[in-house]
Amino acid sequence: MAFLIIAPGRDTRALEAELRRLEPGLDLRVWPQLGDAAAIRFALAWNAPAGVFGDLPALCTVASLGAGVDALVDRPDLPETVPVTRLAGPRLAADLAAYLVAMTVDWWKRLDEQRHDRSWRPRPPRPAPRIGLLGLGRMGRRAAQAFRSLDLEVAGWNRSGRADDGLPVECGDDGLVRLAGRSDVLINLLPLTAATRGIIDARLLAALPADSLLINVGRGAHVIEHDLLAALDAGRPGRAVLDVFETEPLPDDHPFRRHPDVVVTPHVAALTDPREAAELALAQWRCVERGAPPPDAVDRVRGY
Amino acid sequence: MAFLIIAPGRDTRALEAELRRLEPGLDLRVWPQLGDAAAIRFALAWNAPAGVFGDLPALCTVASLGAGVDALVDRPDLPETVPVTRLAGPRLAADLAAYLVAMTVDWWKRLDEQRHDRSWRPRPPRPAPRIGLLGLGRMGRRAAQAFRSLDLEVAGWNRSGRADDGLPVECGDDGLVRLAGRSDVLINLLPLTAATRGIIDARLLAALPADSLLINVGRGAHVIEHDLLAALDAGRPGRAVLDVFETEPLPDDHPFRRHPDVVVTPHVAALTDPREAAELALAQWRCVERGAPPPDAVDRVRGY
Numbered sequence: 225m226a227f228l229i230i231a232p233g234r235d236t237r238a239l240e241a242e243l244r245r246l247e248p249g250l251d252l253r254v255w256p257q258l259g260d261a262a263a264i265r266f267a268l269a270w271n272a273p274a275g276v277f278g279d280l281p282a283l284c285t286v287a288s289l290g291a292g293v294d295a296l297v298d299r300p301d302l303p304e305t306v307p308v309t310r311l312a313g314p315r316l317a318a319d320l321a322a323y324l325v326a327m328t329v330d331w332w333k334r335l336d337e338q339r340h341d342r343s344w345r346p347r348p349p350r351p352a353p354r355i356g357l358l359g360l361g362r363m364g365r366r367a368a369q370a371f372r373s374l375d376l377e378v379a380g381w382n383r384s385g386r387a388d389d390g391l392p393v394e395c396g397d398d399g400l401v402r403l404a405g406r407s408d409v410l411i412n413l414l415p416l417t418a419a420t421r422g423i424i425d426a427r428l429l430a431a432l433p434a435d436s437l438l439i440n441v442g443r444g445a446h447v448i449e450h451d452l453l454a455a456l457d458a459g460r461p462g463r464a465v466l467d468v469f470e471t472e473p474l475p476d477d478h479p480f481r482r483h484p485d486v487v488v489t490p491h492v493a494a495l496t497d498p499r500e501a502a503e504l505a506l507a508q509w510r511c512v513e514r515g516a517p518p519p520d521a522v523d524r525v526r527g528y
Numbered sequence: 529m530a531f532l533i534i535a536p537g538r539d540t541r542a543l544e545a546e547l548r549r550l551e552p553g554l555d556l557r558v559w560p561q562l563g564d565a566a567a568i569r570f571a572l573a574w575n576a577p578a579g580v581f582g583d584l585p586a587l588c589t590v591a592s593l594g595a596g597v598d599a600l601v602d603r604p605d606l607p608e609t610v611p612v613t614r615l616a617g618p619r620l621a622a623d624l625a626a627y628l629v630a631m632t633v634d635w636w637k638r639l640d641e642q643r644h645d646r647s648w649r650p651r652p653p654r655p656a657p658r659i660g661l662l663g664l665g666r667m668g669r670r671a672a673q674a675f676r677s678l679d680l681e682v683a684g685w686n687r688s689g690r691a692d693d694g695l696p697v698e699c700g701d702d703g704l705v706r707l708a709g710r711s712d713v714l715i716n717l718l719p720l721t722a723a724t725r726g727i728i729d730a731r732l733l734a735a736l737p738a739d740s741l742l743i744n745v746g747r748g749a750h751v752i753e754h755d756l757l758a759a760l761d762a763g764r765p766g767r768a769v770l771d772v773f774e775t776e777p778l779p780d781d782h783p784f785r786r787h788p789d790v791v792v793t794p795h796v797a798a799l800t801d802p803r804e805a806a807e808l809a810l811a812q813w814r815c816v817e818r819g820a821p822p823p824d825a826v827d828r829v830r831g832y
Contacts, residue, residue: 315656318679325678326633336640336792342785344777344792352619373677374629375622473648481646489642490650510552 226263227509228280230255231270231289239268239289242502246508258528264401266509268311268501269296277301284512285521287311287505289496291320291363292469298522307521311496311504318365320413320494322330324367324439325374325496326489327465330407331437350435352376356407357402359414359422359442360387361528363494367413383419405429409439410461416443417527424448429455435462441493444469449480456485530567531813532584534559535574535593543572543593546806550604551813570813572615572805581605588816589825590615591615591809593800595624595667598720598747611825615800615808620668624798628671628743629678630659631769631791635741648773654739656680660711662704662727663718663746664691665832667798671717673754682706687723700750708735714765720747720751721831728752733759737768745797753784760789771797 227243227250229236236254243250245448253259255276264280270289277283278301288296291312296302330336334347355371357364359379368378368391380387394403400423404410410432414420424440424447432438438461440447443488452464465487466480474490478485508518522528531547531554533540540558552564557563557572559580568584581587582605592600597617634640638651661684672682672695679829684691685707689699698707703729708714714736714819718724728744729750736742742765744751756768769791770784770806776795784790812822826832 277729314679319653322629322633322678323639325626325636326630326637326639329630330634333627333630333796334792335627335630336643338796339640339791341794343780344794346796349623349796349799352623370674370677373674374626375618476647487643489639490645490648492637492650492653495653 225513226253226259226380227253227284227486227505228253228255228258228267228375229262229269229289230267230272230276231359232273234270234289236289238498239352239496239501243506246502247506251300267492268505268514271295272299274299275301284310285508285518287508287518289501291316291494292415292443293522293528297522297527304524307518308524309518309520311501312362312520313497313500313504314366315497315500316494317363317371320363320441321367321370323467323493324411324441327356327439328437329374330466331409331463349363350408353408353437354406356380356403356410358403358410358412360391360393361413361415364413365389369413380405381455399430402430403432404428407436408433409437411439412442412446412521414442414444414446415528421445422448422521424452426451429460430458431458434459437461437463437465439465441467444472450459453479453483456483461485463487465489467491493511529569529586529817530555530557530563531809532557532559532568532571533553533593534576535578536577538593540575542802543800543805546802547810550806551810557692570809570816572713572809575599576603578603579605581610587813589613589822591812591822595620595630596719596747596796597826597832601826601831608828611677611822612828613812613822613824614826615805616666616824617801617804617808618666619801619804620798621673622819623801624667624745625671625674625795627745627771627793628715629674632659632675632741633678635713635767635769654712657712657741658683658710660684660707660714660812662707662714662716664695665717665719668717669693671715683710694696704732705735708732709737711740712737715743716746716750718746718750719765719832720749723831725749726752728756730755730759733764734762736764738763741765741767741769743769745771757783757787759789765789767791769793771795788812 262282265284267286269286269291285307287309293308296308332353333349355376355378358381362381371378379392381394385393389395462487467489511518551701564720566586571590573590573591589611591613600612637653658681664684664686675682683696685698689697691697767789771793815822
């Protein structure tokens, strides 16, 4: 049986090397060189072209090369019976937490202004911020832990309203607005599903405290861009840090590029570590090889 | 008995308000309005003018309004029998850890370059850095905890070569060079004493890995400035993040200001929180009031 990587335009050489190092006998194929397609049982996918899975009759599992699975769960070329998995390990979660802490502290302590000032003008920090996390899966829980290690107050929002680590958790539409109201830093880590698309809208943003920070590391489609631009002009939030966008690459002439209160990074908050990705993918691959269900499969109907 | 604040040029109104709120009957004086100097038993000092303690015959304790005590321990106007204390609580330690994590992640993930680029050009992050901490007191241990919460490898250096939380620790001159050799990010948190003055010199810097980061949040006098400038030009470290300087404010025409690999912040890494400082100072004050030795007194001969 063969293992396929489908990641058009992405440099996957380090990942391929790790896979070969960890599993020397692996029959590894890299799209578009499929070889005998009927032998392909496992695919690791990122930006997979439409229809490509239709050419793989023996496919047993598709793993997303990244934390999100929204591009895979409802594809018409992927039969409902094929499990979709994620490769979201502790390294990826820690990487994302590092980005979130750095962007939060930069805003809290006004570091960017001060480091780029050629004169000595100390600025007082903002008060220690209360952190609100939309989404408390692996990524959210790890971020909560990192913020708590800095003595910051953390609360969250998820579908169940429950968390297993003593975190205050809201749920539902009203809970969303309540969490926003008590979050100096509101961070979106939600999976993109029908229920979360456009969740960061005028109503949510209006509930934020004045001089607050919004960070989006979920998906661009979680944010109603027009609502966010209007909200920034109204001062809630005071700053938006955005790593993901409806259209990527973000066009150079997009209003986010010119807005003084928007910080743009080019989808780099958490980058897949080739070693971790190879280890997780091979653990799933071995399950498929022996006919067992792969770990980390998502609920394709729920969307995460 | 009276409580004196000596902090010329510093706005201490928030601190005074906290002290009065927590201890309504406090006989609080603010230099230079001493009133009856013989009633003053406790002083909270920052940049205290030379000779000022000579005017306070009943002084029982001097607390440093900050984490460092180097400006107090060997003053000729302060009798050896007067304890010197610090106000370094968990809030201050967490604040400093936040700065260190933010500056480390900024370098690790090249965030500054990417957020100020108007085009979409994702940069690969550096490999996950190994952190080296010079100094493992309250501040260092807290920083270690914050870095470990991001799955980063941490080691340290102190006088004893011991730490109580399982951290690998070096000591001695050779240990210093060994730690530098395995630190992608070397962070100075040492107290300034005769033994640590100028500790960051050409020998230490030459031991750093190529493309490493030096962060100094100790004191300016820990660093031989000329050695650091030469070391930066030789690429070890690749970047220096400096929050403290021999001369503060750092002159606008200082070479650090113009160097492309130096990040300067104006001594803001950890700012005293008025509430925490008031609580800690009053706990010390109450000991003095009942004739007990104050907590958090330093060894004035050792210097920390």
